[in-house]
Amino acid sequence: xxxxxxxxxxxxxxxxxxxxxxxxxxxxxxxxxxxxxxxxxxxxxxxxxxxxxxxxxxxxxxxxxxxxxxxxxxxxxxxxxxxxxxxxxxxxxxxxxxxxxxxxxxxxxxxxxxxxxxxxxxxxxxxxxxxxxxxxxxxxxxxxxxxxxxxxxxxxxxxxxxxxxxxxxxxxxxxxxxxxxxxxxxxxxxxxxxxxxxxxxxxxxxxxxxxxxxxxxxxxxxxxxxxxxxxxxxxxxxxxxxxxxxxxxxxxxxxxxxxxxxxxxxxxxxxxxxxxxxxxxxxxxxxxxxxxxxxxxxxxxxxxxxxxxxxxxxxxxxxxxxxxxxxxxxxxxxxxxxxxxxxxxxxxxxxxxx
Amino acid sequence: xxxxxxxxxxxxxxxxxxxxxxxxxxxxxxxxxxxxxxxxxxxxxxxxxxxxxxxxxxxxxxxxxxxxxxxxxxxxxxxxxxxxxxxxxxxxxxxxxxxxxxxxxxxxxxxxxxxxxxxxxxxxxxxxxxxxxxxxxxxxxxxxxxxxxxxxxxxxxxxxxxxxxxxxxxxxxxxxxxxxxxxxxxxxxxxxxxxxxxxxxxxxxxxxxxxxxxxxxxxxxxxxxxxxxxxxxxxxxxxxxxxxxxxxxxxxxxxxxxxxxxxxxxxxxxxxxxxxxxxxxxxxxxxxxxxxxxxxxxxxxxxxxxxxxxxxxxxxxxxxxxxxxxxxxx
Numbered sequence: 001x002x003x004x005x006x007x008x009x010x011x012x013x014x015x016x017x018x019x020x021x022x023x024x025x026x027x028x029x030x031x032x033x034x035x036x037x038x039x040x041x042x043x044x045x046x047x048x049x050x051x052x053x054x055x056x057x058x059x060x061x062x063x064x065x066x067x068x069x070x071x072x073x074x075x076x077x078x079x080x081x082x083x084x085x086x087x088x089x090x091x092x093x094x095x096x097x098x099x100x101x102x103x104x105x106x107x108x109x110x111x112x113x114x115x116x117x118x119x120x121x122x123x124x125x126x127x128x129x130x131x132x133x134x135x136x137x138x139x140x141x142x143x144x145x146x147x148x149x150x151x152x153x154x155x156x157x158x159x160x161x162x163x164x165x166x167x168x169x170x171x172x173x174x175x176x177x178x179x180x181x182x183x184x185x186x187x188x189x190x191x192x193x194x195x196x197x198x199x200x201x202x203x204x205x206x207x208x209x210x211x212x213x214x215x216x217x218x219x220x221x222x223x224x225x226x227x228x229x230x231x232x233x234x235x236x237x238x239x240x241x242x243x244x245x246x247x248x249x250x251x252x253x254x255x256x257x258x259x260x261x262x263x264x265x266x267x268x269x270x271x272x273x274x275x276x277x278x279x280x281x282x283x284x285x286x287x288x289x290x291x292x293x294x295x296x297x298x299x300x301x302x303x304x305x306x307x308x309x310x311x312x313x314x315x316x317x318x319x320x321x322x323x324x325x326x327x328x329x330x331x332x333x334x335x336x337x338x339x340x341x342x343x344x345x346x347x348x349x350x351x352x353x354x
Numbered sequence: 355x356x357x358x359x360x361x362x363x364x365x366x367x368x369x370x371x372x373x374x375x376x377x378x379x380x381x382x383x384x385x386x387x388x389x390x391x392x393x394x395x396x397x398x399x400x401x402x403x404x405x406x407x408x409x410x411x412x413x414x415x416x417x418x419x420x421x422x423x424x425x426x427x428x429x430x431x432x433x434x435x436x437x438x439x440x441x442x443x444x445x446x447x448x449x450x451x452x453x454x455x456x457x458x459x460x461x462x463x464x465x466x467x468x469x470x471x472x473x474x475x476x477x478x479x480x481x482x483x484x485x486x487x488x489x490x491x492x493x494x495x496x497x498x499x500x501x502x503x504x505x506x507x508x509x510x511x512x513x514x515x516x517x518x519x520x521x522x523x524x525x526x527x528x529x530x531x532x533x534x535x536x537x538x539x540x541x542x543x544x545x546x547x548x549x550x551x552x553x554x555x556x557x558x559x560x561x562x563x564x565x566x567x568x569x570x571x572x573x574x575x576x577x578x579x580x581x582x583x584x585x586x587x588x589x590x591x592x593x594x595x596x597x598x599x600x601x602x603x604x605x606x607x608x609x610x611x612x613x614x615x616x617x618x619x620x621x622x623x624x625x626x627x628x629x630x631x632x633x634x635x636x637x638x639x640x641x642x643x644x645x646x647x648x649x650x651x652x653x654x655x656x657x658x659x660x661x662x663x664x665x666x667x668x669x670x671x672x673x674x675x676x677x678x679x680x681x682x683x684x
Contacts, residue, residue: 088454159385186605278482
């Protein structure tokens with residue numbers, strides 16, 4: 001009787017006992033000592049990277065030897081695969097940490113000065129200290145350009161997605177294939193397209209508007225495609241219920257389909273925006289470079305954060321490079337915020353968490 | 355008694371659309387048409403602009419190495435070669451990392467950590483390429499040149515690892531090892547790894563639990579489950595994710611511009627300074643280009659676009675055909 005009342009005991013799938021853990025730690029320590037003796041004392045080798053690689057190699061060899069002797073071949077293969085996967089994940093983790101950490105740390109030198117956010121670069125030459133001049137013009141330029149791009153791509157992209165999922169028809173296959181194909185468009189080609197058509201074809205000048213058009217060309221297929229995916233996830237039962245109640249198709253789309261898909265659409269928009277905001281190459285060809293704050297997207301060059309970062313980083317002056325890192329850190333923070341926002345939106349709605 | 359006559363014609367169902375629906379459909383069709391016009395227009399425009407160049411130079415456009423519009427010598431051989439080399443290095447580095455990381459996240463990561471790891475990978479996709487470029491130029495390059503020298507030292511007898519300098523020179527000649535296709539490849543690898551990893555992770559996650567449990571019940575280890583169930587199931591995702599990353603690697607511009615020093619000849623020595631890719635060439639040369647030179651740039655852009663398009667189409671095809679890919683969106 002008592003066996004029935006007992007909680008069923010979960011089977012232990014992983015056979016890792018204390019001895020295994022001790023073996024792991026022991027191999028790591030032994031590898032470290034071995035590497036230190038050979039690498040630093042006996043062999044004519046030097047350098048931190050080489051040391052870490054040699055340590056990892058000797059640690060792996062010792063650990064495999066130990067496991068093989070104790071457990072046999074099957075477990076040995078398993079432990080080797082697990083070790084490789086852990087090492088790869090750790091390497092990726094370290095790389096990401098250095099990418100973000102390095103940018104933020106080197107950017108901090110410029111970011112601690114409030115004038116970085118309140119001034120443009122008109123008075124600050126390459127030798128000017130970081131306490132004067134800033135990247136306000138680039139920040140404002142980024143916001144203006146991405147706003148124009150969103151204003152163009154969001155309605156068009158969602159309209160196209162609605163067409164593909166709700167209206168359909170023979171032509172929709174063609175539209176879908178072309179949109180899908182255009183997500184492969186390299187961003188530099190989008191920039192070149194805007195450059196040739198708007199600047200050379202229509203004789204416009206380098207301006208924020210042209211840059212926004214270049215970003216739009218790049219973002220439009222991305223947003224249209226991801227919106228379509230989201231709209232397709234809306235259960236057709238909801239549509240049919242609405243139609244069965246006598247609603248017109250337009251009412252159904254407006255009052256049922258779009259509200260259901262809203263969190264997913266927001267995620268699609270935010271991820272598209274994050275992509276568009278960080279692209280340098282289309283802006284490089286179309287926005288021009290200036291050190292002045294320019295609020296008018298239709299006249300005069302208008303610099304954005306990625307472009308500012310790129311131009312500053314090409315300079316040999318340490319202060320300009322610090323400014324580049326400051327702008328990159330700012331851009332990174334903007335993208336992080338957008339990303340966190342999209343996660344939050346996705347977590348709120350059903351259609352967003354696919 | 356005669357058979358009752360039955361009318362076999364089906365009843366006609368007729369519905370008339372409300373005026374609001376007519377307008378709605380019209381507007382939606384218009385939107386779809388406009389998007390088709392814009393996106394399709396780019397492709398047609400590129401082809402139209404590239405035509406004069408391709409007509410003038412013909413096959414020589416693909417075999418000529420130098421890019422000297424003023425000397426009437428234009429060809430994408432070296433540029434295409436550099437593009438492929440950088441992308442190949444990027445994929446060679448990112449592929450094992452992406453597969454192993456995706457497997458780690460689905461199979462071995464602690465359960466509480468899994469959600470945040472997925473978010474971290476998705477976040478890495480969103481990090482702007484200029485940030486990776488800065489990281490590569492200022493942090494990675496000064497360190498990797500030593501690795502390059504080490505590889506040349508020990509594997510220099512393999513032609514592609516050779517560098518035309520004395521590796522044992524009294525003064526370390528760092529500049530010869532800097533700005534190489536190898537370093538650009540590492541940076542691009544960092545950029546495309548998360549994209550590939552995200553796709554693979556999503557596919558691995560869909561492995562049927564029943565098959566996993568069946569493998570475990572037969573006594574397999576966790577690696578046995580991966581080898582016998584997860585990898586065969588996710589093969590489409592692995593190939594598709596890699597191709598998607600390859601498409602991105604081929605088109606990457608700004609990080610490559612920051613790292614490589616332009617060299618318009620086929621450079622087999624990947625560790626040695628100097629290379630060029632199509633996208634970085636466009637970024638470097640658009641400013642001084644006019645008229646027919648712009649057409650030449652458009653032709654190069656068209657070549658790049660066609661390549662990435664083919665790669666992406668294959669990726670989509672492979673993922674859609676695979677068992678796991680039916681519900682996956684890449």
